[in-house]
Amino acid sequence: MSRFRLDQMMPTLAGTWLQRPEPFDPEMGFEGVGIDSRENLKDYVFLAIKGERTDGHAYLSAAARAGATLLVVEREVDLSDLPPAVGVLKVDRTRAALVRLARAHRRSLTTTKVIAVTGSAGKTTTKRLLQSVLAPQFAGTCAPRSFNNDIGVPLTLLGASPRDRYVLVEIGTNAPGEISRLAQLAEPDIGVITMIGHSHLEGLGSVAAVIREKAAILNHLREDGWAIINADCPGLRDYLKPVENTILFGEAEDGDLRLTDRGEADGGWWFRINDRTRFRLALPGRHNAVNALAVVAVARRMGLNEQQIDEGLSRATAEQMRFVRQRVAGIDLFNDAYNANPESMVAALDTFVELTSDASRRILVLGDMLELGDQTRMLHAELGERLIKLHRSAPIARSILIGSAMHAAAEVLTEAGMSDRLEYIGELDQQAAARIAASFESGDAVLLKGSRGMALERIVDEMGPSGRNQTNGGAVLSTAGGTPSET
Structure with a gap:
């Protein structure tokens, strides 16, 4: 069974046909949504996104050759090289259409937990550690690479199946308001804020503004959602008042999950929480042990036991060019x-x-x-x-x-x-x-x-x-x- 159907997508896309696919089937199905003509797009919807360096409208023929059966554009295009079986739909703006599709799909994920991670540092590591822990236990979707902007977040959500138990979303920012827009789209069940520091000051101005921007994720948690917050960033606590369910992690004395010890053993590393539970960790450094505390908090919320968490953390690997x-x-x-x-x-x-x-x-x-x-x-x-x-x-x-x-x-x-x-x-x-x-x-x-x-x-x-x-x-x-x- 296809993951998307044309008749269900058309009201969301709100477009007009430049080329209606022949033969036409209003219930024609699609396996996914993509924006890169170099990937396998068999039975996909291809959205022609205009970016800083390239324009997807220049790759419509390539997308069709890659298997796309519906091309979504935002301007008139040359149809002469496109097979008649490939539909071409014109919308107002393809970026906006991508967001609309993702929002509609997010609301269909009724039994899937959306876990959103943001912060100045540690986002991708925390996401990767979470995937290492959750993937052996559940079906799920994880944002590839640093898919953390207004294109990456919608694509991550659209990659999820209603059968998934979780979706891992990474949310980044360069300017005020970006976190709020992306979190509003993701509607996280669990929001994680890692370390906050001197990042993107060119666009945000000050560390206080960075904290305010990152904390915006908390405004868009679903009802009964959980906020898992770095306790070592005092400025974050001012934004916790409206959130009912919180877990503080880090090295602060009043943290719910405190890093109280760590060391090296058997070719890897370990850390201890609250002077009690000890976990193995495949990544070195104090900062990674703190990242792992957030992972423990999320994994427990997902119902995993200590052994499952330990095994997942011990198997984690690093992303390319990240230490x-x-x-x-x-x-x-x-x-x-x-x-x-x-x-x-x-x-x-x-x-x-x-x-x-x-x-x-x-x-x-x-x-x-x-x-x-x-x-x-x-x-x-x-x-x-x-x-x-x-x-x-x-x-x-x-x-x-x-x-x-x-x-x-x-x-x-x-x-x-x-x-x-x-x-x-x-x-x-x-x-x-x-x-x-x-x-x-x-x-x-x-x-x-x-x-x-x-x-x-x-x-x-x-x-x-x-x-x-x-x-x-x-x-x-x-x-x-x-x-x-x-x-």
């Missing part, structure tokens, strides 16, 4: 090049030092932390101060700082007399990436950390085929993988 540990030509490489903000940078540095005590040399390759607005220089200078302390305690053999914003950190290190262990590069081109990669030696431990726009993975690509495998989709199943990186 993934890999061995490349004898080099212990920690690839955390997916993204960065001040809090995730500190988490990455602390975890890197914790895991590399036996390295012959520790090398930091750090790129700009972007979208920090007026606080860019100050926050990079503060990072420089932290690097001074790290150089004196760890120690660090070299710090390679890349990008215009990192100049502030480089100045701080230079003024502290550490220029002999510092290299500053204003812009990373291929030549610089190759030179940096060639400077690493067997036995080195190397951390790559920077915002997405810095593309530090180019350095890994210059390290040879084993490096390229990890930045181009190769799976990493190391228990030393982690992820202090999302913003």
